[in-house]
Amino acid sequence: MQRADFLSLTAKGLAAVALSAALLPLAHAADKVRFGVFPSSAALPFYIAQNRGYFKEAGLEVEEIPMNSHPLTVQAIVAGNIDGAANLVTLEGANMESRRPKTLKYISLNGQNSQHVIEQFVVKAASPAKSLKDFKGGFKLFSAPGPANIGAARAVLKKIGLTEGTDFTIQEQPINMHTSVLQAGTFDGGYTLEPAATIMVGQKIARRVETGVIATHLLGSQKASAFAAGAVLSDKFIAEHPDVAKRFTEAWARGVQQAQSDSSTRGYLIAGMKVPPELAAIVPLPRIVMTKDLSAADTADFQKFLDLGVELGVIKEKLDSKALLKAF
Secondary structure, rough: OOOHHHHHHHHHHHHHHHHHHHHHHHHHOOEEEEEEEEOOHHHHHHHHHOOOHHHHHOOEEEEEEOOOOOHHHHHHHOOOOOOOEEEHHHHHHHHHHHHOOOEEEEEEEEOOOOOOOOOOOEEEEOOOOOOOHHHHHHHHHHHHOOOOHHHHHHHHHHHHHEEEEEEEEEEEEEEHHHHHHHHEEEEEEEEEEHHHHHHHHHHHOOEEEEEEEHHHOOOOOOOOOOEEEEEEEEHHHHHHHHHHHHHHHHHHHHHHHHHHEEEEEEEHHHHHOOOOOOHHHOOOOEEEEEEHHHOOOHHHHHHHHHHHHHHHOOOOOOHHHHHOOOOO
């Protein structure tokens, strides 16, 4: 072979390799998912899957979209601005589904009660109130935002015999404001979520009065699972990208498993939820259950909770819980 021919072939070979290398990232580009995250400890599986590379291993590039309220999360899903969300309140998700079927589906649910704590009432650290029945005399309360949260708070207080406007007043406040408004003395207490509660209690700004109030007072059993929130994907996203949705759900399930079996994962709440390092290990979590793993008792509890949402006026009309679920 002549030297000129050899050099020509070599050049062509190198060019082909270079072209293949240039095209490789395009051929194997990660599928993008825009995921809304509301500031609740139930978002921990997201941070685990993101930081431990479970999404990346599944060929996904997941973008975190901060969400400050559940109604805005629903609106973002309807508008197509996000493909799913980490911890959407089920009553608001169900209300949208009853009004606009095939909007979203839950891939996992967060079971809440006094053992698996998320929602709770707190008061100022120096408050004389020892129980919910002490919320009298114009007690000023804040609530986690959204119709479902403030609706549940009102229903609990009504259930124990208190009257809004006479015994107490209640006003929605963003989660990230709960500590500051209590510290400032603007409110006497409030209905809040984790990890905000652990932070304000750990900083001696607040004291817990009662946890797991939905299960105890509205579902009628401390052992019931109040499936008040969960992870969702939009129906449009599932229909248009079924394989991506499946891979996302599998990576999410790995995060769920680690959240409930590996206490070291609480460290991801430090950066993700701005939890002080000394408190991260003690932040409680809900009982997160993948849709495919729900038991008959779980399904019954979920249906009971949705029916309660109809009674509260948060859900437009009665809805079969199965219409909200998607198992992969």
